[in-house]
Amino acid sequence: xxxxxxxxxxxxxxxxxxxxxxxxxxxxxxxxxxxxxxxxxxxxxxxxxxxxxxxxxxxxxxxxxxxxxxxxxxxxxxxxxxxxxxxxxxxxxxxxxxxxxxxxxxxxxxxxxxxxxxxxxxxxxxxxxxxxxxxxxxxxxxxxxxxxxxxxxxxxxxxxxxxxxxxxxxxxxxxxxxxxxxxxxxxxxxxxxxxxxxxxxxxxxxxxxxxxxxxxxxxxxxxxxxxxxxxxxxxxxxxxxxxxxxxxxxxxxxxxxxxxxxxxxxxxxxxxxxxxxxxxxxxxxxxxxxxx
Numbered sequence: 001x002x003x004x005x006x007x008x009x010x011x012x013x014x015x016x017x018x019x020x021x022x023x024x025x026x027x028x029x030x031x032x033x034x035x036x037x038x039x040x041x042x043x044x045x046x047x048x049x050x051x052x053x054x055x056x057x058x059x060x061x062x063x064x065x066x067x068x069x070x071x072x073x074x075x076x077x078x079x080x081x082x083x084x085x086x087x088x089x090x091x092x093x094x095x096x097x098x099x100x101x102x103x104x105x106x107x108x109x110x111x112x113x114x115x116x117x118x119x120x121x122x123x124x125x126x127x128x129x130x131x132x133x134x135x136x137x138x139x140x141x142x143x144x145x146x147x148x149x150x151x152x153x154x155x156x157x158x159x160x161x162x163x164x165x166x167x168x169x170x171x172x173x174x175x176x177x178x179x180x181x182x183x184x185x186x187x188x189x190x191x192x193x194x195x196x197x198x199x200x201x202x203x204x205x206x207x208x209x210x211x212x213x214x215x216x217x218x219x220x221x222x223x224x225x226x227x228x229x230x231x232x233x234x235x236x237x238x239x240x241x242x243x244x245x246x247x248x249x250x251x252x253x254x255x256x257x258x259x260x261x262x263x264x265x266x267x268x269x270x271x272x273x274x275x276x277x278x279x280x281x282x283x284x285x286x287x288x289x290x291x292x
Contacts, residue, residue: 044207100264
């Protein structure tokens with residue numbers, strides 16, 4: 001008989017055919033044939049860095065040579081927040097979980113654009129911002145609610161001719177991605193404010209030097225920023241949404257920071273941190289395993 005887990009996030013009851021191993025639980029022995037974990041991805045880590053970290057921790061604990069693990073939705077290296085990870089037979093749920101509605105919060109900057117639509121690359125053009133008002137920006141954002149056509153960034157995990165775009169882009173080969181239809185339920189933008197100079201470093205910060213280095217470049221110091229919240233469907237690129245908003249208001253824009261706060265009924269508030277996972281795999285947490 002399959003294990004079932006009943007849990008509630010945002011007061012939405014959910015039934016899963018595999019246990020959710022939540023923070024505060026002991027490492028289960030025997031380990032279930034399938035399990036789900038949610039992790040708060042750190043800044044600078046790729047989604048596969050997190051997958052590989054969890055695989056290493058579990059296989060080392062169980063003495064296994066290999067273990068099937070996957071995630072239900074990529075997060076860019078410069079984003080933080082919720083990753084839903086499926087272990088063992090729970091990987092059969094990945095396609096289903098990828099279709100879940102997702103929620104993001106973050107900060108965008110008007111007045112400049114970058115090739116990557118975020119801070120992984122420096123600004124390649126600047127634009128006037130004197131005409132921007134809260135009313136103008138908020139009205140423009142509503143034009144991107146509903147079913148929209150969107151072109152993914154060249155720095156993305158989409159495959160073209162069997163190779164992921166970000167691998168081509170980080171090596172200087174940039175085949176153009178094709179536009180596709182996505183759905184946005186909510187695009188809220190907050191009041192405009194100047195870029196805080198004390199928060200803007202002069203030089204880029206190296207976040208990850210595995211393979212092609214991941215760098216965080218300074219924000220455009222003369223720009224205007226605002227916070228935002230997006231609720232959207234599968235396949236929506238927040239970087240492209242931000243870039244399209246900047247083009248719509250005639251000022252250019254790029255993504256300064258991004259956090260995934262929710263995917264379906266899973267919340268980043270209830271996710272493991274990497275140090276918690278490390279302690280869990282070593283048996284350092286108190287027992288509190290949830291089963292159906």
